[in-house]
């Protein structure tokens with residue numbers, strides 16, 4: 001693998017998507033070619049699976065079915081987009097990746113983390129993110145931001161306790177993998193978050 005995998009994570013409405021283009025442009029200014037993508041999604045099949053996952057549905061969805069769909073979309077994404085891009089020397093900038101499965105399906109839904117680890121090993125082999133930018137914003141602030149956009153998806157309609165469990169797993173993983181996680185204070189203005197991203201990215205690039 002010649003390129004690098006950079007993932008962006010956080011709770012609902014943390015402001016990740018708002019900053020994706022900024023991060024891509026920053027990396028491109030530094031001379032890297034960047035493929036910007038997202039999960040679940042990033043391929044035609046992945047986007048269809050995304051629609052199934054996000055659409056509110058009567059009767060809900062079994063946590064194991066939800067997790068397997070996340071990994072089905074991920075397997076396609078890795079095969080069609082991520083691995084070819086990395087092999088060709090591109091950097092891949094992905095809005096959410098497997099840390100989100102640990103946080104949402106593991107933390108939020110209560111699925112045993114070991115089962116997620118089995119799927120991760122199966123679908124990804126050795127592939128793990130080189131850098132994960134974790135957007136830290138109080139759960140209620142993020143939900144209020146997401147709520148201002150109008151209609152809520154299947155995840156956004158979960159209760160506060162669900163998102164507290166999601167965040168607890170993100171925090172746990174950031175402590176477990178300090179070499180790749182960088183925490184961004186996303187509670188500030190869009191401009192302040194940008195400034196912090198620039199500082200963090202510059203420092204991380206220097207260390208490579």
Ligand code: T5A
Nearest residue numbers: 012013014015016017018039040100101104145155189190
């Ligand atoms: N999921 C995903 C799993 O359960 N398991 C998995 O394995 C994976 C990969 C994806 C859902 O799937 C789940 C997690 C998610 O629930 P999504 O719509 O992509 O669905 O969900 P999010 O990634 O959470 O997208 P959001 O749009 O909700 O959050 P973002 O991207 O963090 O926030 P953003 O940038 O869209 O901003 C939200 C609003 O806040 C404003 C923006 O203008 C926007 O209106 N905003 C700010 N306001 C004030 N100050 C700032 N600094 C702001 N930054 C943005």
